[in-house]
Amino acid sequence: MRTGDESLTPKQILEEEIYVNYVREIWTGNYDKAFPISIQNFDLTSVLPAVFYMFRYGHRRAKGAFAVTFSDNTVKTRSGTKRVTVDNVAKKLAETEGFDGFNDPLGRAILGDLLLSFCLENANRKEGRTERVQRVAPTHYLASWIDLPEDVVNLRFVPEMIVAILADQKGEWVELSKEEDRTWFPVGVGFNQNALIQAFYQGMSIDGNIADRSSDQFDETIPVGMDQLLMIRIAQQIGSPPDKLRGEGERISNQRPIAEKAAGRFSEDIRRFTRTFAASIPRHAFVDLLESGIAIGLTSIFSSMAEILFEWSETGMIKGKADQMPTSLFVDCSNGMNRTLRALSEQSMDDFMRRIERLPVILMALRIIDYEVKYTPNMRNKMPSYRPYATDYLDCLGEKLKTLDQEKNGIAYELNQLCQRLAEAFEENYPEAAENLRNYESQPNPVWRLAEVFTDFQGRSFVHHKLFDCINSILLADSPNGIAIRRRVQRKNSSGVKATGRETRSVILTDPVLDYLVHLLLLPSGGKKGCRALSFDDFLREIREEYGLWVDASPPNMEISSDHLRDNRRILERRLRDLGLLMGVNDAESMKLLRPRFEINGGNNGVD
Numbered sequence: 001m002r003t004g005d006e007s008l009t010p011k012q013i014l015e016e017e018i019y020v021n022y023v024r025e026i027w028t029g030n031y032d033k034a035f036p037i038s039i040q041n042f043d044l045t046s047v048l049p050a051v052f053y054m055f056r057y058g059h060r061r062a063k064g065a066f067a068v069t070f071s072d073n074t075v076k077t078r079s080g081t082k083r084v085t086v087d088n089v090a091k092k093l094a095e096t097e098g099f100d101g102f103n104d105p106l107g108r109a110i111l112g113d114l115l116l117s118f119c120l121e122n123a124n125r126k127e128g129r130t131e132r133v134q135r136v137a138p139t140h141y142l143a144s145w146i147d148l149p150e151d152v153v154n155l156r157f158v159p160e161m162i163v164a165i166l167a168d169q170k171g172e173w174v175e176l177s178k179e180e181d182r183t184w185f186p187v188g189v190g191f192n193q194n195a196l197i198q199a200f201y202q203g204m205s206i207d208g209n210i211a212d213r214s215s216d217q218f219d220e221t222i223p224v225g226m227d228q229l230l231m232i233r234i235a236q237q238i239g240s241p242p243d244k245l246r247g248e249g250e251r252i253s254n255q256r257p258i259a260e261k262a263a264g265r266f267s268e269d270i271r272r273f274t275r276t277f278a279a280s281i282p283r284h285a286f287v288d289l290l291e292s293g294i295a296i297g298l299t300s301i302f303s304s305m306a307e308i309l310f311e312w313s314e315t316g317m318i319k320g321k322a323d324q325m326p327t328s329l330f331v332d333c334s335n336g337m338n339r340t341l342r343a344l345s346e347q348s349m350d351d352f353m354r355r356i357e358r359l360p361v362i363l364m365a366l367r368i369i370d371y372e373v374k375y376t377p378n379m380r381n382k383m384p385s386y387r388p389y390a391t392d393y394l395d396c397l398g399e400k401l402k403t404l405d406q407e408k409n410g411i412a413y414e415l416n417q418l419c420q421r422l423a424e425a426f427e428e429n430y431p432e433a434a435e436n437l438r439n440y441e442s443q444p445n446p447v448w449r450l451a452e453v454f455t456d457f458q459g460r461s462f463v464h465h466k467l468f469d470c471i472n473s474i475l476l477a478d479s480p481n482g483i484a485i486r487r488r489v490q491r492k493n494s495s496g497v498k499a500t501g502r503e504t505r506s507v508i509l510t511d512p513v514l515d516y517l518v519h520l521l522l523l524p525s526g527g528k529k530g531c532r533a534l535s536f537d538d539f540l541r542e543i544r545e546e547y548g549l550w551v552d553a554s555p556p557n558m559e560i561s562s563d564h565l566r567d568n569r570r571i572l573e574r575r576l577r578d579l580g581l582l583m584g585v586n587d588a589e590s591m592k593l594l595r596p597r598f599e600i601n602g603g604n605n606g607v608d
Contacts, residue, residue: 007429009103010433011457013422013425014027014422014457016425017421017425022371024426025367026359026364026367026368026454028367029360029363029458029466029467031278031363031370031513032157032253033255033258033390033393033394034257034301034308034309034363034366034371034394035257035305036157036160036256036257036472036593037156037157037158037161038157038470039156039363039471040156040469041452041469041470041473042112042154042155042156042158043155043473044294044474045121045135045137045403046135046136046148046149046155046292047155047158047162047294047474048139048143048290048291049115049136049143049146049148049157050144050146050152051146051153051159052138052143052197053195053197053241054142054159054161054174054244054252055185055186055187055188055197056144056190056191056197056216056241057169057211057244057297058174058175058187058189059244059252060244060245060249060251060252061147061242061245062147062242062244062245063147063148063150063151063243064145064146064147064238064241064243065083065238065240066146066147067082067083067147067150068082069092069238069239070084070089070237071083071084071088071162072088077395080123083132083417084113084132084133085129085130085131085132086128086129086243087112087117087129087130087132089112089120089133090102090108090109090111090112090129091108092237093230094107094108094111096233096237098233099111099233100505103426104556109129111491112129113129113264114215114226114414115230116129116228117137117302117583118137118227118230118311119139119143119227119230119231120133120135120136121134121137126476131511132148132256133148135148135149136148136231137287138200138287139225139228139231139283139284140198140201140202140228140231140232141197141204142204142216142231142234142235143231144241145235145238145240146234146235152179157253158298160174160252160253162257162294163187163252164253164254164255165213165251165256165263165266165267166184166196166267166270166271166360166558166608167187167254168183168185168187168267169187170254170265170313170388171387171388172253172385172387173252173254174252175187176188177189178291179451183277183479184271185271186265188210189210190206190210191204191206191324194220194567194605196270198272198278198306199286199305201263202224202228203218203219203220203222203224203232204216204217206218206220214240218423223262225283227283240368243461254387255386255387255388255390255404256310256389257305258305258308258318258389258390258391258394259300259304259305259308260324260391260537261300261321261322261324262300262304262305262324263301264302264545265299266298269293269297269520270294270297271411273289273290273516273519273523274290276519276600276601277289277367277519277598278602280598281598285512285515288480288481288512289512289515291476291512291521292481292482292510292513292515292516293474293516293520295397295474295481295483295513296483296513296516296517296547298530299326299474299483299549300326301381301474301548302470302474303329304324304327305320306327306356306359307326307327309362310355310358312398313358315398316395316399316401317395317398318394318398319485325548326548327352327465328348328548328550328555329345329348329349329549329550329555330344330347330348330507330550330555330558330560331346331509331551331568332344332345332506332507332508333509333568333571333572333575335509335510336487336508338571340564340567341564341567341568341571343509344560345349345506345507345508345566346506346556348462348507348550348555348558349504350504350505351558353468353471354549355507356467356471357460357467359467360458360460360464361384361452361455361468362451364454365401365447365448365450366394366397368399368415368447368450368451368454369375369397369400369404369447371398372411372415373397373400374505375395376410379400383396384396389465392568395473397440404447405446406444407421409470412446413573414533415446415447415450416444418440418450419437419438419449420452422596423435423437425588433456434454436452437450437453439450448525468503470520472484472486475505475507477505477527479510480510481512481513482508482510482513483507483508483509483510483513484505484508485508486504487499488501488502488504489502490502495607507549509572509575511579513578514579514581515597517539517543517580518581518596519596519598519600520541521534521539521594521599522534522596523600530600531595531600533594534594535589535590535591535593535594536576536582536592536593536594537590537592540552540572541596550566551569551572552569553565553570573592576594580595580597581594581595581596582594582595583595
């Protein structure tokens with residue numbers, strides 16, 4: 001260990017006192033066996049093109065030719081990639097056949113505005129045609145040919161998790177599907193057999209070897225919308241989809257979240273919605289509704305995962321699938337217009353966010369005990385598989401964790417020795433951490449002592465910031481089709497002076513969210529066709545039970561007056577009527593029935 005006046009960071013001390021590999025594995029905010037995405041911000045609206053690519057080819061994508069094709073070759077981004085603007089794309093397209101009349105300043109400006117409206121989005125959602133392009137919209141399957149964001153890892157493994165959930169395979173990795181596989185979401189078999197790609201592949205066919213990246217062809221005789229045609233022309237200029245990642249990074253992990261019930265519901269919802277409404281809902285509206293559905297599903301998965309881990313930290317056991325429930329959250333149906341309802345929803349969400357602050361410590365404890373088990377041969381060989389679901393694996397970790405405060409040998413002895421050694425190393429510069437590591441009386445379990453200290457050293461504010469960014473991304477916060485809005489509030493200190501502000505969130509139901517939920521819940525179960533009778537009361541009950549969205553009842557551990565609940569219900573009823581989603585034969589609650597705005601096509605008959 002270094003001596004003298006040189007001050008070491010906690011991480012450097014850990015690397016010197018234990019192993020660099022140990023620190024590398026635990027010094028993160030993720031634990032993919034419980035929740036297989038990176039806990040930090042991402043753009044949920046950028047996910048679908050990557051999902052299309054993975055379903056089509058069965059592996060993760062590498063860098064493509066978008067920047068090379070459309071950049072001006074003069075300006076580069078911070079990462080060294082050539083900078084692309086909407087003006088660059090419009091100029092390139094205007095020079096090609098089929099864009100007669102656009103190859104002048106006015107024409108290119110109009111074409112650029114069309115691209116910005118339908119296909120591309122600037123960094124930080126800035127306006128203008130000279131900003132850096134960062135996102136591609138999923139207007140057509142060929143959006144998968146455009147490598148935006150520049151690195152697929154910037155999507156934080158969300159597309160990989162979605163593909164794994166929908167494909168619903170058995171092994172450790174998502175593999176190419178076989179002909180005999182009975183699934184609505186096969187991998188690597190083309191277009192029209194995959195329920196998700198089928199909603200976006202208009203005019204596409206495969207000419208040649210299905211695995212060949214140049215085999216996808218567009219039939220120019222097939223009529224498509226303007227937004228789709230522009231995306232097709234962009235892809236045709238690029239020429240081919242991106243190549244696959246090389247090495248082990250190309251494979252798609254089949255790891256699922258431990259929220260098995262919510263994951264299953266997510267898969268069923270996406271299947272039923274895309275198969276039924278892809279042809280009847282206008283393209284732009286369909287994409288908005290589908291993204292709302294993904295946000296609802298991921299929110300349910302995330303909150304269910306959190307509730308499962310909170311209980312695991314107490315009992316050492318993962319809840320059974322039937323008992324897994326998402327967090328109960330009160331919804332402001334006025335979308336922030338009613339201050340009282342907004343405050344109640346913020347109170348509900350604030351309570352969840354306060355509880356969620358404990359999650360990084362639980363994930364750290366999981367990483368610590370997992371590392372110890374993995375590198376203890378007589379235990380590692382007895383552990384069950386953790387893919388696709390890690391329920392049994394985490395049960396084994398929990399069983400081992402519960403005994404560590406009583407064992408006097410084995411892992412317990414080693415971890416207590418580690419606590420003592422680190423306490424001595426931290427004594428001079430980090431005395432509080434040293435005291436916490438030695439505090440056997442208040443916390444006899446060495447894993448929890450280490451987890452608390454390591455999380456402190458990572459920076460509580462830092463890990464919480466990453467966690468809250470992830471939650472905002474999942475909620476599609478502040479988006480026109482999201483399920484939450486944020487605002488800054490300021491507290492006053494004892495003297496009445498405004499102190500530092502904080503961010504608060506309220507759960508809302510935007511119009512696309514309502515459209516999605518109503519149309520989805522109107523679909524009958526099984527293979528029945530058409531739509532079922534669904535009363536307003538049943539709708540409120542189902543979104544409460546399935547997604548944890550409380551409208552006309554008080555969530556557990558929260559008291560809301562009947563007057564406020566009645567107001568919230570009335571506001572939602574009025575909004576549904578205004579959207580054409582609710583009709584009432586008379587004043588009887590049982591006769592207030594939901595109805596679809598869009599035609600319900602086909603049915604759900606077939607493989608189930």
